[in-house]
Amino acid sequence: MALRVALGLPKWTPNIVLMKIAGQEVLSEKIKRLAAQFFIRQLANGTQSPIYDQNCRPSIKLIKKDEVLMANLSADLVTSTDHIISFPDTLFSRNNVCEIHLSDFSFQNKAHPVFLIKDLFEEAVSKEFYDYHIIATDASKSRSFTSIAGISNLQSFVYRIHPINSIFTAEALAICQALDELSVTDKNLLLLTDSYSVLQALKCLTIKSPKVIHRLAGKIFVRKNFNQKICLVWTPGHSLIQWNEKADLLAKTVTESHPFIEWIASEDIISHFQTISLQKTNHSFQNSKYQESIGDIPTMLTLTPWLKNRREDIIIARLLTRMIITPALLHRFGLHNNPRCQICNRDNNIEHIILFCSKYSNHRSILCAKLNFDLQLGPSLKAFFQNAVSDKRHLRILLQSLKSFDIY
Numbered sequence: 372m373a374l375r376v377a378l379g380l381p382k383w384t385p386n387i388v389l390m391k392i393a394g395q396e397v398l399s400e401k402i403k404r405l406a407a408q409f410f411i412r413q414l415a416n417g418t419q420s421p422i423y424d425q426n427c428r429p430s431i432k433l434i435k436k437d438e439v440l441m442a443n444l445s446a447d448l449v450t451s452t453d454h455i456i457s458f459p460d461t462l463f464s465r466n467n468v469c470e471i472h473l474s475d476f477s478f479q480n481k482a483h484p485v486f487l488i489k490d491l492f493e494e495a496v497s498k499e500f501y502d503y504h505i506i507a508t509d510a511s512k513s514r515s516f517t518s519i520a521g522i523s524n525l526q527s528f529v530y531r532i533h534p535i536n537s538i539f540t541a542e543a544l545a546i547c548q549a550l551d552e553l554s555v556t557d558k559n560l561l562l563l564t565d566s567y568s569v570l571q572a573l574k575c576l577t578i579k580s581p582k583v584i585h586r587l588a589g590k591i592f593v594r595k596n597f598n599q600k601i602c603l604v605w606t607p608g609h610s611l612i613q614w615n616e617k618a619d620l621l622a623k624t625v626t627e628s629h630p631f632i633e634w635i636a637s638e639d640i641i642s643h644f645q646t647i648s649l650q651k652t653n654h655s656f657q658n659s660k661y662q663e664s665i666g667d668i669p670t671m672l673t674l675t676p677w678l679k680n681r682r683e684d685i686i687i688a689r690l691l692t693r694m695i696i697t698p699a700l701l702h703r704f705g706l707h708n709n710p711r712c713q714i715c716n717r718d719n720n721i722e723h724i725i726l727f728c729s730k731y732s733n734h735r736s737i738l739c740a741k742l743n744f745d746l747q748l749g750p751s752l753k754a755f756f757q758n759a760v761s762d763k764r765h766l767r768i769l770l771q772s773l774k775s776f777d778i779y
């Protein structure tokens with residue numbers, strides 16, 4: 372009901388069509404997803420969550436239904452919920468993390484030509500970091516693998532990680548792993564990464580930051596007991612900086628035979644579930660009788676940036692769902708006595724008005740010329756709307772011409 376009002380669609384709009392154009396999930400799926408999300412968040416909150424007691428044991432007992440839900444969840448993810456990245460036992464504030472350089476050096480400017488970035492980088496390292504142990508990390512995501520890699524002049528590593536993890540999580544995990552595996556004691560550490568967003572998140576650490584960033588802060592804190600100084604420096608990607616190139620190549624060499632690290636970010640699991648749930652809406656639409664008649668309609672969310680006001684939102688939502696008020700539609704619901712067009716004596720529906728009615732033939736040729744839509748080859752309304760909502764310019768043209776078709 373709320374969706375109908377929000378979209379301005381009449382009450383006889385079929386549910387499946389409504390969910391599809393609203394980009395909404397089927398309610399039963401959504402309830403399940405929200406319950407799962409609640410538990411995943413609690414798991415990720417670790418000892419900070421009220422569902423655990425002081426000894427990190429669960430302080431509540433799940434009811435049977437929720438236990439099944441959690442078991443299914445683990446099975447879906449092919450991992451144990453123990454591997455969800457959680458808060459470290461001690462939380463750190465952003466003040467005691469470490470030095471983070473995002474824009475302090477002249478090479479940290481993507482506007483520079485690549486060769487200049489490379490030279491400026493080498494100069495900065497030889498001036499400021501000549502006595503540092505340098506470590507570079509990178510992450511990679513392909514169809515087959517999500518991987519992390521790290522390299523120093525002594526050692527390197529490559530691991531596969533859970534494919535649900537985003538590139539953001541992967542980049543952060545790569546730095547965590549590098550701190551564990553590639554650090555040397557009693558030497559200052561310079562960590563290079565091309566992930567601006569991870570360093571930015573670390574710099575602005577709050578209780579709401581992703582758990583993997585808290586984990587990274589925790590690792591740095593522990594490392595600081597061994598090393599004098601830890602510096603994290605952003606290096607622009609694809610700029611021929613040797614260290615980056617090496618880490619990048621390494622991450623891409625990953626194969627099935629590389630070891631697998633099971634850590635998985637709760638934030639990524641949650642967005643994965645949202646995607647799956649929306650896919651289910653799309654599937655049920657595609658399998659319904661409506662897909663055949665009205666075609667694959669986009670969600671309003673993707674169109675609203677091109678629309679100016681609520682009136683336009685409503686008109687487009689109604690056109691796409693074929694719920695725009697026409698004599699034929701009104702007649703179907705007993706609200707109009709003549710479903711036929713008085714000029715052509717055909718069903719006076721939206722298809723007739725836009726594609727066939729002789730009353731509008733002049734307006735139609737102008738509109739179709741502007742939209743570059745071919746009327747000669749037995750046009751379908753499905754194809755017409757697909758063309759009209761394909762980009763902003765087309766959509767604006769359609770909206771401007773609706774008045775000439777007596778559509779308001």
Ligand SMILES: [Zn+2]
Nearest residue numbers: 712715728729
């Ligand atoms: Zn007509």
